[in-house]
Amino acid sequence: MLWVAIIGLVMTVAALALAARRVLFLYKLAVIGPPAPERIEYARNNVGVEVKAQLVEVFGQKKLLKWTPSGVAHFFVMWAFLILGTVYVEAYGALIQGAITGTPDFHIPIVGTWPVLGFLQDFIALACLLGLAAFTVIRIKNSPKKLGRGSRFSGSHLGGAWLVLIMIFNVIWTLFLARGAAVNTGNFPYESGAFASEAVAKLLPASTLLEEIGLLLHIGVMLVFLVIVVNSKHLHIFTAPLNVLFSRRPDGLGAAQEMRIDGKVVDFEDEDLDGDKLGRGKIEDTTWKGFLDFYTCTECGRCQSQCPAWNTDKPLSPKMLILDQRDHAFAVAPYLMMSEEQRAHAGQDVLALLEKPLVGEEGVIHPDVLWSCTNCGACVEQCPVDIEHIDHILDMRRYQVMVESNFPSEAGVMVKNLENKGNPWGMSEMKRADWIEELDFEVQLIDEKMPEDTEYLFWVGCAGALEDRAKKTTKAVAELLHIADVKFAVLGPMEACTGDPARRLGMEFLFNMLAQQNIETLNEAGVKKIVATCPHCFNTLANEYPQLGGTYEVVHHTQLLAKLVDEGRLVPVTPIEEKITYHDPCFLGRHNKVYAQPRDIMAKVPGVKTQEMHRHKDRGFCCGAGGARMWMEERLGKRINTERVDEALTTDPDTISTACPFCLVMLGDSINEKKNSGEAKETLEVVDVSQLLIKSIKGEPVEAS
Ligand code: SF4
Ligand code: SF4
Secondary structure, eight states, rough: HHHHHEEEHHHHHHHHHHHHHHHHHHHHHHHTTOOOHHHHHHHOOOHHHHHHHHHIIIIHHHHHHHHHTHHHHHHHHHHHHHHHHHHHHHHHHHHHOOOOOOOOOOOOTTTTHHHHHHHHHHHHHHHHHHHHHHHHHHHTTTOHHGGGSHHHHHHHHHHHHHHHHHHHHHHHHHHHHHHHHHHHTTOOOOOSOHHHHHHTTTSSSSOOHHHHHHHHHHHHHHHHHHHHHHHHHHHHHHHHHHHHHOOTTTTSSOOOOOOOETTOOOOOTTTTTTGGSSOOOSGGEEEEHHHHHHHOOOOOHHHHHHHHHGTTTOOOOHHHHHHHHHHHHHHHHHHHSSHHHHHTTHHHHHHHHHOOSSSSSSSSHHHHHHHOOOOOOHHHOTTTTTHHHHHHHHHHIIIIISSOSSSSSHHHHHHHHHHHHTTTTOOOOOOOOGGGGGGOOOOOOOSSSTTTTTOOOEEEHHHHHOHHHHHHHHHHHHHHHHHHHOOEEEOGGGGOSSSSHHHHOOOHHHHHHHHHHHHHHHHHHTTTTTESHHHHHHHHIIIIIIGGGGEEEEHHHHHHHHHHHHTTTTTSSSOOOOOEEOOOOTTTTTTTTHHHHHHHHHHHSTTEEEEESSSSSOOOOSSSOTTTGOOOOOOOOSOOOHHHHHHHHTOOOEEEEESSSHHHHHHHHHHHHHTTTSSOTOOOEEEHHHHHHHHHOOOOOOOOO
C-alpha cells in the first residue's frame, strides 16, 4: 500500500502547486486595480446580513432555483461537491492509513461509520449524476448551433463546459469504483446505508489491487479537476461565495454605485481631484470586486437571455461584457505585472495590447455595446453569482463622458438642458407648476418651508410637470390625494431634476450638482416624507440621495395609493369592464421590488380583468427608456418599446397600464405606430394605474396618455 500512498501524495503535491500558482496569479491580477474598501467595510459591519446571504444564495441556491429544472440540477451538483468532500477525507485517510498499517480501513472519527452518512454520500452522488444528465439535455436543447443568438449559451466557451461535465462524471464513477472495491475487501467504513456502493460491489471482483487503483483514480481525477477549475469558468466554485459576500446589498440594484478614486468617494469640490482617474478607461482601473466578477462568471447566459438590448438584436450582451473584459484582463495580465524596466524593453505588440482602450471602435468594448444599456437591471437580477453588470457599465460610461467627452451626441442636448434649466427638456422652471391651474382645488406650493399641516412633499418630477402625457398622472395623483384628504405640498419652480438621467449617462459631476441643490432645498424646507410618481425620481430620492446626506421617507405613488385604498380612504366604485395588462417599470419593480401595489390597486377596481404578459415582475421587459436611453436615438436592432408592445398585444388588451412617466411615453409612442399600421385597435391606450383608480372613483372617462 506504500506505493499507492507515494503516488497519491506526489500527485497531490504537484496538483496543489499548480493550483496555488494559478490562485496567486489571479490574486495578483485582482489587486492591480484600485481598492474597494466599502465592500469589506460593509461585510464586516453586517455579519448577519452576509451570513443570511450565504445561506440563502450559496447553500440555498435561491436564484438558481428560479430556473427549474437547471436550478434543481445545479442544486444537486453543488451539494454533491460539499457532501462528497467527506468521501475525499475518507480517501486520503485510507491512503495514509494504508501506508502506515497496511490496511486502508480508515473512517472519519465519530460520524464516519454512521449508515446515514454512507447513505447521504451515495444518494448525493446519484443525484449529481441525474444533475449531469439534466445539464447535458439542457445544453443540447439550447445549443447555439440550433438556436443561434437565441441560445443563452451563445458566446460562451462551450468546450470548457463539456469538459467540466465530463470531469464531474469522472469524479462520480471513480467514487463508486473505489467504494465498491472497498466493500469487497472489507475496508469500507459503512456496514449499511451506502446502498449504491454495495450494489456496485456486487459487480466487481474482490481485489486489493482494484481497490488501490480505484482510490488513486478517484483522487487523481479530483486533482486534475482542481487544476482545470482554477483555470476555467468553474472557478466560480470558489469565487461565488466571495462574490456574494462582497456584492452590494441588497442586490446590486437600486442606487448606482458611488464614484471613487483610489477607494475614496470623489469630491468634485476638491481642487486636487485627478480628472483622468474618473471612471474606468483601462482594464487596470477595475477594482478587485470587478475582477472577482470576471473570475466568477459561469457563462450560464441567464443575464443575456433577459437583456432587452440583446433580445432586440443590439450588440450588447451582459455576459459578453463581462467575458470580453475578463479575456482581455488575462491577455494583458503578464504585461501588467511587468516591472517598469521590463516594459521599457517590451515589443510593439505588447505595448499595443497595454494601450488598448477599454471602450472604443478598436477597444475591448465597442461603444455600441456600452450605450445600448438601459440600466434595466434584468442581468443583475438574474445572475446567480451576484455579478454587478450595471456597476461595470456605469464606470466605463463615467470615463467616456467625463474624461473622453465621448458619448452619443443626442444626449448632449439633455446634458445642456439639465445644466442650464434643471430639466432635460430645457423648459422654463416657471412652467413646473402649470399643471396646478388645470385642477379645481388648491395645491400648496412650498415657499420656503413645508406648511405645518402637510404630511407629504409630492415630488412631481420633470416629466410629471412638463410632459403632457405624464402630466395626466400628476393630476390624477394630486386629485386622489385630495380626495383621500392626504395633506401634501409641491416645490413647483424650486424643484429640479433629481439628476437620474445625468448619473445613468455617466455624468456624475452633473448628478452631484443637481442632487446637492435638491437636497439643500428639501432640507431647508424641512421635508421628511416624499411621494413620487416617477420611479427614476423615486429610486434616486430614496436610494441615492442618502449617499449625499439627503435621507427621507420616500414612497412611490402606487404604494401610497394602495395603502389608501386598503384603508378605505379611496373607494373605487365604478366598474371598468376592460382587459388590462400591466407593464412593470424597471426602476419600480426590479430596482425597488414594488410589484404588488400597482396590481393590488387594479384588483380593487371593479370590472377590471388583468392579464399578465409572459415577461412580468422580476422578469419584466424594459420599455427602453432607462439608463438615459430616453435621450438617445435607438438606431440598432428592433426598438425595445416595439418589442414590449408586441408582447402586450399577445394578451389582446383593451388597455395597457403602467406606473412610470417614461414607460407611458415609450409604450404610447409604439402604440400610436401600431395603430397607424393597423396592428393595434384604435381604442388601445396606455395609462398610469392612478388614472384607472381616479376613473373608477369619479366615474369619469380616463384621460388617455
Ligand atoms: S441592465 Fe438591462 S440593458 Fe443593461 S446589460 Fe443589463 S439587462 Fe441589458
Ligand atoms: S454574468 Fe451571471 S448570469 Fe451572466 S453569464 Fe455570467 S454568471 Fe451567468
